[in-house]
Amino acid sequence: MSLGEFELIQRYFVRKPDDWPGHPQLGHSQVCLGIGDDAALLELPPGERLVVTTDTLVAGRHFPHDAAAVDIGWKALAVNLSDLAAMAARPLGVTLNLTMPEANESWLAAFARGFWGLADIADVPLIGGDTTRGPLSVTITAIGCVEESVALKRGGAQAGDLICVTGSLGDAGAGLALAMSSAEMAGISDDDRAYLLDRLHRPMPRLLEGAYLRGIASAGLDISDGLLQDLGHLLKASNVGAELAVEQLPLSEPLQAYAATSSAALLQVRRWALSAGDDYELLFTLAPARARLLPQLRYTVIGKITPTAGLRLTAHGKPWEHDSLAGYQHF
Ligand SMILES: [Mg+2]
Known part of the structure; x- marks a missing residue:
């Protein structure tokens, strides 16, 4: 050199x-x-x-x-x-x-x-x-x-625990689609586009959030490969199953706005939130009685841990299935 x-x-x-x-x-x-x-x-x-x-x-x-x-x-x-x-x-x-x-x-x-x-x-x-x-x-x-x-490990989730995530999901997936020009996202503003690309290129490691979870969360990991895959790792390590409510998936304002434009857009957004990687939010489980120990942390409850293996997705209480589940089958 x-x-x-x-x-x-x-x-x-x-x-x-x-x-x-x-x-x-x-x-x-x-x-x-x-x-x-x-x-x-x-x-x-x-x-x-x-x-x-x-x-x-x-x-x-x-x-x-x-x-x-x-x-x-x-x-x-x-x-x-x-x-x-x-x-x-x-x-x-x-x-x-x-x-x-x-x-x-x-x-x-x-x-x-x-x-x-x-x-x-x-x-x-x-x-x-x-x-x-x-x-x-x-x-x-x-x-x-x-x-x-107090280290946060993948094993340790118990039936009845809440499944929680920090921040919002799917932004990096949408950012990647924009970067590869594989999604139109018609009508998206320049600001929203910049936000989504920023979430893809400049993820913010949730160090402070992780620190809050010390000794309080029962299990956790970061979402690098997509919610379904990473949740799969946690469920396997903890030997439990889960129920996820897709309407609870936390979405950023840009993705909420896009999801509101059509049912196809809503499906696409949910697919990003469930299966696209690179969000680097924390996924963790929490005994319901311990939720009061986290007043300073902003997070969203997206489901609960069930005693038997397997993952069930619901939308407003009804079973919800689509091809995102195919990815989950690998685990
Ligand atoms: Mg990791």
């Missing part, structure tokens, strides 16, 4: 006091030793467990070859922090492995802007990484901590 690895890391991924006056990256007390030595040293709070997760995004597979670098930087970090949120963990730091065909400085600057845009919001330091030459791919490993007894 024309730009040496050391130079590249210094320029885009190491923050110096002069560049970033007062920046929190320079004051993370859990980082005893960050970038610059053979490895980082982290301090783990007493009584907590280390939480580790990693994800690779490959050009042409997880994002198009011409995807904006700023979005790749944000999303690669977001999907990893979302997995920490899904464990109700607090982030301690992340590592970044970047494989690029060439050290293109304008691409790197945009990638770093997206990466730091979210890292700053989540207040998470970059503690190490690696750069290599090759087809474009980004691997991030996120390291966090949580007390074992």
Whole structure:
């Protein structure tokens, strides 16, 4: 690479006091030793467990070859922090492995802007990484901590528990359809289009929401592959079934507006909410008596856990079936 690895890391991924006056990256007390030595040293709070997760995004597979670098930087970090949120963990730091065909400085600057845009919001330091030459791919490993007894796991849902989600569902699915020009969404405003694309490209990991669920939710995970698939994982791990009310699925204002335009649009919106991935909201189960312990969290109840395996969808109390269920059969 024309730009040496050391130079590249210094320029885009190491923050110096002069560049970033007062920046929190320079004051993370859990980082005893960050970038610059053979490895980082982290301090783990007493009584907590280390939480580790990693994800690779490959050009042409997880994002198009011409995807904006700023979005790749944000999303690669977001999907990893979302997995920490899904464990109700607090982030301690992340590592970044970047494989690029060439050290293109304008691409790197945009990638770093997206990466730091979210890292700053989540207040998470970059503690190490690696750069290599090759087809474009980004691997991030996120390291966090949580007390074992309050970590949010997939097993643990009990019959009678409420099934809940944070935020709204289907936005990223609609955003992807817009990005691929596979959906018309006639009459959608420029603002709504921008909102849906933003939800696709810049998911916000629900770290704060995950923290609220510590020791309160009975089970949980993040919705990366679509509600039905991810709920399937939770049901399997908990050895229970579920009933979902499709009319309760939380929809953003843009999707509500679109769903109101025709019955075909409503079906499409429900399909996105049930089956499209990339929303990165938290799905969790909650004993009804514990709901009062979450006054500060905004979430929507979309169904309840049943004792026997299987998933039943209803609309206004009546059985509701369509091809979204086909995807669920794989699990
Ligand atoms: Mg996950």
